Amino acid sequence: MFKALADPTRRKILDELTERDGQTLFEICARLAMKYQLASSRQAISQHLDVLEDVGLVETRREGRYKFHHLNTAPLEPIVERWLKPRSGRESE
Amino acid sequence: MFKALADPTRRKILDELTERDGQTLFEICARLAMKYQLASSRQAISQHLDVLEDVGLVETRREGRYKFHHLNTAPLEPIVERWLKPRSGRESE
DNA sequence: ACAATAGGCAAGTGGACACTTGCATGTCAA
């Protein structure tokens, strides 16, 4: 899961899905190219989406020849619990 | 920063410092070896600590020939803000 | 049916990274 977040392109994809959920592969490619001048190929983005789906951060829904990608932030919450919560008694420091 | 979290050994180091803050390199090595049967060498752990210090997750304090390592969770908080907060209006879903 | 669109599969390549190895520096106790 953390490895999935290690790549800057994948983080941008998550940003993109945060802003506009349920996009197709082509939409994501187009918007990343426009916003960040990211010249990532379609296959590269597709592989990133596979990684994100494997760790549960992205869920997909097929509809005909379209595949919509949805964000799922649930896997992120254990991060907070793991290191932020155990020290929550020291927030005034 | 996310790359620093991508390595499982580094995450275990953070766990270790969460449980017991301000350990030296040798302490961390010993405790990791005992707890997780991690046969990581001293140099490997040292390099991991360098990475964690570079991204600000660990801060160090020198005292004679000892170097104490302290956890700093501040760099983790933007993670929450970035993807969890923008969707906080949908928690009942 | 056929062309166009949306996406998938898989092998190959270059670079980054975790780890080792070997030696060097600095600190403390006798």
Next chain:
DNA sequence: TTGACATGCAAGTGTCCACTTGCCTATTGT
């Protein structure tokens, strides 16, 4: 001062990973 302890530096190595390349499958519209 000398030896033991705690840590630092740097080059070399093997593996993993992001990306490309080339071709394939499936769905839609005419």
